Amino acid sequence: MALLELEGVEARYGPIKALHGVTLTVDDGEVVALLGANGAGKTTTLRAVSGTVRHEGRIAFGGQSIGRRTPDRVARLGLGHVPEGRGLFSELTVWENLRMGAYMRGERRTLRKEAPRIFRYFPWMERRRDQQAGTLSGGEQQMVALARALVSRPRLLMLDEPSLGLAPTVVQELFRIVSELNTNDGLAVLVVEQNANVALAAAARAYVLEVGEVVIEGTSDELRRHESVRKSYLGY
Amino acid sequence: MPLAFSWADFGQQVTSGLAAGAIYASVALALVLIYRSTDVVNFAQGEMATFTTYIAWSLMHHGLSYWPAFVLTLLIAFGGGVGVERLLIRPVERRPEIVIVIVTIGLLIALNGLTGWIWGPEVKAFDSPFPNNTVDVGGVVISVQDIGTFCVCLATVLVVWAFFRFTTVGLAMRAVAVNPDASRLMGVRVGWMLALGWGLAAVLGAVAGMMAAPTVFLDPDMMLVILIYAFAAAVLGGIDSPVGAVVGGLVLGVVINLLGRYVNFVGQELRLPSALALLLLVLLIRPSGLFGRVAVRRV
Numbered sequence: 001m002a003l004l005e006l007e008g009v010e011a012r013y014g015p016i017k018a019l020h021g022v023t024l025t026v027d028d029g030e031v032v033a034l035l036g037a038n039g040a041g042k043t044t045t046l047r048a049v050s051g052t053v054r055h056e057g058r059i060a061f062g063g064q065s066i067g068r069r070t071p072d073r074v075a076r077l078g079l080g081h082v083p084e085g086r087g088l089f090s091e092l093t094v095w096e097n098l099r100m101g102a103y104m105r106g107e108r109r110t111l112r113k114e115a116p117r118i119f120r121y122f123p124w125m126e127r128r129r130d131q132q133a134g135t136l137s138g139g140e141q142q143m144v145a146l147a148r149a150l151v152s153r154p155r156l157l158m159l160d161e162p163s164l165g166l167a168p169t170v171v172q173e174l175f176r177i178v179s180e181l182n183t184n185d186g187l188a189v190l191v192v193e194q195n196a197n198v199a200l201a202a203a204a205r206a207y208v209l210e211v212g213e214v215v216i217e218g219t220s221d222e223l224r225r226h227e228s229v230r231k232s233y234l235g236y
Numbered sequence: 237m238p239l240a241f242s243w244a245d246f247g248q249q250v251t252s253g254l255a256a257g258a259i260y261a262s263v264a265l266a267l268v269l270i271y272r273s274t275d276v277v278n279f280a281q282g283e284m285a286t287f288t289t290y291i292a293w294s295l296m297h298h299g300l301s302y303w304p305a306f307v308l309t310l311l312i313a314f315g316g317g318v319g320v321e322r323l324l325i326r327p328v329e330r331r332p333e334i335v336i337v338i339v340t341i342g343l344l345i346a347l348n349g350l351t352g353w354i355w356g357p358e359v360k361a362f363d364s365p366f367p368n369n370t371v372d373v374g375g376v377v378i379s380v381q382d383i384g385t386f387c388v389c390l391a392t393v394l395v396v397w398a399f400f401r402f403t404t405v406g407l408a409m410r411a412v413a414v415n416p417d418a419s420r421l422m423g424v425r426v427g428w429m430l431a432l433g434w435g436l437a438a439v440l441g442a443v444a445g446m447m448a449a450p451t452v453f454l455d456p457d458m459m460l461v462i463l464i465y466a467f468a469a470a471v472l473g474g475i476d477s478p479v480g481a482v483v484g485g486l487v488l489g490v491v492i493n494l495l496g497r498y499v500n501f502v503g504q505e506l507r508l509p510s511a512l513a514l515l516l517l518v519l520l521i522r523p524s525g526l527f528g529r530v531a532v533r534r535v
Binding site for chain 1: 404407408410411414415417418419420421422423424425426
């Protein structure tokens with residue numbers, strides 16, 4: 001049984017339909033990329049999973065139907081969602097952001113256990129834990145958002161365009177850490193990206209969304225060889 | 237009539253100003269707490285405080301001594317604040333802010349009427365837990381009542397501060413004020429955090445009401461003037477800044493007292509208009525207040 005299963009998922013914003021029946025799966029310990037142009041429904045797919053957007057169709061996470069669960073209850077099932085725009089608490093410090101990541105699992109006990117692990121992946125964060133998150137650089141903010149999601153030890157991590165607005169070296173660093181988390185801890189990841197090159201390098205499988213539907217799916221190698229994927233998303 | 241200036245008198249005016257200011261600070265902090273999480277000014281804050289102060293009066297009237305009645309009142313206030321949020325604010329929380337404001341104004345009128353209906357319109361005396369005498373500190377005569385009021389209000393403010401600073405729930409409440417959507421993704425039940433904020437605001441108001449009642453006497457309109465001072469204090473400090481609200485309250489208490497004493501034409505009568513003039517001045521010159529963030533609107 002897959003860790004995350006979407007079957008014929010539809011979602012709308014008011015009268016506008018954003019998803020027209022998305023079907024995809026993410027297995028335990030797997031990194032899966034969700035590609036597509038602007039407005040294809042990538043973000044909406046993640047939001048449907050985390051309960052921030054209502055959906056029709058079936059979404060099951062760890063065998064449990066998401067249904068009408070509110071985002072806080074979906075999060076408690078073990079879902080880590082780093083949303084579009086990172087969703088940091090900009091007026092709180094780095095450490096307070098991490099504390100919020102531990103909120104639902106018993107803050108103090110969880111942090112005692114998880115903080116050393118987090119600081120192994122992000123050594124600079126320990127030195128700057130008392131800095132206000134809003135004053136960090138874009139790349140650092142993305143790292144804090146990632147770290148905050150990791151503190152809760154999610155079964156599935158969903159990343160929404162982590163590369164957006166970041167320098168190429170920072171993007172490389174970010175995806176290196178994601179790959180490491182996957183190999184070391186078996187963390188399952190569903191990553192939404194416009195930057196298909198970097199996403200396919202990190203992912204084992206990928207789906208391509210167009211106008212709210214999955215149009216292509218396959219292993220990363222297959223997609224890299226795919227004529228229209230190459231033309232539209234990889235640029236060669 | 238020109239008044240001879242003496243430092244002892246000046247000191248007395250400052251200390252009694254600080255006592256009044258501590259009351260304004262508590263109510264201003266309550267306003268800021270709700271403003272930060274709900275984005276509206278709670279016009280019913282004063283009437284909520286009056287209502288709970290009457291409850292304290294009833295408890296004492298039925299034989300409870302002061303401090304047990306005080307603590308019990310705070311518990312009742314907390315429950316009442318949470319209840320108000322759940323029953324009255326929650327149904328309209330997704331509506332435009334003006335709708336929520338109108339609900340709080342409706343609550344003001346309803347509570348004011350209810351207070352008069354239950355306890356009657358006549359002014360009641362309210363016990364003070366502090367002795368009615370004075371101490372002489374280097375020539376400055378300070379009433380023990382003022383010292384007690386100041387200490388109780390400030391202790392309450394410090395407890396609230398420590399709650400936000402050191403507890404997990406306090407942290408979550410701050411996170412909700414900054415970014416409710418992201419808080420949900422962290423597993424926070426945002427609705428209950430908002431309700432808790434209302435509960436805390438009601439507690440702060442109850443403390444202010446019980447501290448004010450011995451001097452201004454208990455009547456259904458008791459907090460009206462105090463609420464206006466608290467508005468001015470919150471705006472002076474920056475409506476989204478808890479520290480600003482407390483500093484603003486203390487500064488306003490002292491300034492208003494000094495104005496009333498030393499500026500002849502202000503006297504007793506023009507104190508409130510002076511506070512309103514200050515409020516207007518701050519809004520014109522520095523809308524974000526002394527400690528507030530300058531609002532940046534993303535386009």
